[in-house]
Amino acid sequence: MVTRIVRDVAQQAAQRAARGAVKKATRAARGVLGLAGERMSKVDTAWLRMDSDHNLMMILGVWTLRPGIAYEALCHRVEERLMKYPRFRQHVVEDAAGASWVDTPDLDVRQLVVREKLPRSRKGGAQAALQARVGELAMQPLDRRLPLWRIHLVEGYDGGSALIVRIHHCIADGIALISVALSLVDGGAPPPQRKPREAQGPEDWIADALLKPFTGLAVKALDAAGDGAARSLHLLGDPHAGLEGSVELARLAWQVLSDAGSLLLMPDDSKTLLKGQPSGRKRVAWCEPLPLDEVKAVGKALNCSINDVLLSCVSGAIGQYLLGQGDDPAGKEIRAMVPVNLRPMDQAWKLGNHFGLVPLVLPIGLDNPVERVYEVRRRMNELKGSTQPLLAFAVLTVAGLLVKPAQDAILGLFSDKTTAVMTNVPGPRDTLRLLGATLEQCMFWVPQSGNIGLGVSILSYGGHVQFGVITDAALCPQPQKIIDAFAPEFAKLSWLTLMLPWGEE
Template sequence: MVNRLSPRDAMFYFLDESRTTTHLGALLIVTPERETATSDDADASHPPRPALDYSNLVTLVENRLQLVPRYRQVVREVTLGLARPVWIDDRDFDINFHIRRSGLPRPGGPADLADLIARVMSRPLDRTRPLWEMYLIEGLADGKLAILTKSHRCLLDDDGGNEISEVICDEGPESVRLPEELWMPGSPPGGTRLFVGALAEALSRPGDLVDTVVNGNGLISEARTAAGTSVRRMGALVQQLTDSAPSSPLNNGGTSTRMFTTASVSRRGCAKVAQRYGCTVNDVELAIVSGVMRRWLLSFDPAASISDTVRVVVPLSARDPGVERQIDTDPGWISVGKPSFVTDLPVGEANPAVRLAQVAGLANRFAQSSRRVSRGPRPLFPELGVVPFPEFSSRAFRSLNSRAYNVPIAMGSAPIADRFLLGHRVQEMYAVPMLVTQRALAISIVEYGDNLQFGFMSDRGVIGDLPAMADYVAESYDELASTT
């Protein structure tokens, strides 16, 4: 039996067009620790750390791939697009193709690293191979190294599938080696078998066949040009009748080039602000983002009105950590497919204390509203013919309402404890957010150690001044901290 992509995985797979790349990943910064010489009678139970170099990194990843089997599989499309694509083992899997070395001109600073990451994330993945890459980046200042991971969104299912960066890290300084696995790729199904199987499935479930016409691939998808026009018109009508996001350049994404930047502030300082105002650290994070967006909008449009808002989509676990625990007993730093809600950031408010109070109040209100809860992007008509009409209507609406928010924000429900890579502590950790179509900016926030690590990904054609947002983070934090 073939392992077919889920409707949502297939949607993300086919979203990759000339101006859209549905990649995400992580950036890990490590300062390799040098081992001191030991005597012959040293405790043999504490072997020296292996060097954090390319060879050892490849060995580590090879050992951990058994935890993420999709990272050794390729996507194979079905003839004529009669069904969703399938996962098959890559019989020519070459780990050295996926793990690469890269260097910065010494001493590489944050701007050099951000530029390299932007170029890497702008490039589409090779669809003839498993859809991921990893980079060992050398040449950073102070002898630091960086690990950048890049994974296609369809590799990560909504039921807790880990990203490769989460798999290679350990919770303690001892690098855990899994039992050796002898991996043998399975025989791929022939084209005829896939075609016949897809045809039989389409006849037994005609809803899927309709979905491939509307949202599918292959030759049949030529029909979706006309269908798409009708869908867009219907979507425009729905948006006029619903509470859609404010019109903003943040919804003008359309180029294939990216920009990336990072910023970091003290979590302890944010906790003091939260305690002072009786809110949560997540509220302070959103207030910092509000200050960042306020400064950016004022630089973009000095005549911005006091009533201006920016609408964001945030994981529901940011309000109720119990939601995260029910879904994933060991939350990581890459969050996909989790329940989210849409809230407004009062970027028109100049007073930082008032802005924080409004952020907390709106978040508390909208997190309880069924109209504001979202499961994220969904395929249009994925199960037409086999679901009740109300379910069909709600799914269609969520797909049509493409302007429900301006900016996605990925954030965790709790701090991430120290992580180690080949025994070396990860000093900085950033999630590299996915930038989907019709979005010019995506933000991630990771609580790691005593810092809040912000990652910004933008469409270079819309937000060419992204590095300024790193400065805005510090300014927004400072004005909140000064009120305590």
């Protein structure tokens, strides 16, 4: 007995010594190669490696400003605010073990903030020209010798200026980047100072990427998961929860198994014109903003959330587009992957990717707007309490450990059964200004991975809701037709809401 204990202790000590030796050797090798810097998390590494010939992992943003702003003033503001974040001064260096963030020598802000003018468009005016340029830049790779972001100042756009922002997803997710972008506006501030972290070892990233999302603050950020899931997940951080906790943990274990099965056994999407092999040529479109108060009023009258109303209109717009292309949506539905934030908003400035994904099936085949909004509400309610966002985050983390072919195979689980990636993000309530100019419109799109060819973005800003679409040209060459159906779908729902009997149960 004593001999076995001694042997086990000796083996554990040898294992710890071996791990320490590997860490020291890795640090030494990195020093020789000049790779001093911070290790990239495994989740961020997965996003770095996810670029393909038909989908680049860039988050795209467009701001329209009036009056125009000066190039030198913009460069100064970016250097003063944005480049205070280390990630925006660093480029990426890959090695056998993953990737690192390394300070870029002799970096000049003018390498990253570029100025351009749009060609005169004979059809569609300035907005059509801007949309065409955004589509081109969506498939223009970023130079990996420099930090993985660019800001394009479009001068003389429609009596003002436009900014096209491209940021690689490995830097941060959309929620974090909105927080970062707000540091640029008048009255914004650079990020808080923090001590640089030590390089992560193999056991460190497991704790950071797989365990921390189940504890305390990150659980509270799971707004879409509902209170029940939050209470259950909190138990993982409390080993002394008692009998009641044991029951809840058992329920949670069953929930995790059930959600894992649902992810693995997702049925294929309905076949539509929007599903197929992308070409790598992008098209972008957006609509005039809708008043947010009107959306709230419709939701209140129907006892639905703002999200229910907007997602119903998206479903209707996609259905009407397909019908117009001769692809009858009756009886069909498509799956959209929706990002879910997994961290407190006050930590967004730390960047990185801390979000999960939840699959939402859109009822594009329901023609009746009221029936459709209630069906969306029902499906959204079913997702409350789900642990699927955390499971998806874990899948991304594991994918970041693997070589690219194995990573592609794992991520194919999501892309092969999905038609769209859809984001719905609340932006600033008040109208913002940049360098004295009014920020009139604000849009962004997250990338589509694998063979997904449709991205849908809903962003509220300044009391309005902005709806935008990015598509692959081979699957949807005219995304403006989807956009043009969005406002009429909301109008139909609003009109039918007014026709409902008032004052009755």
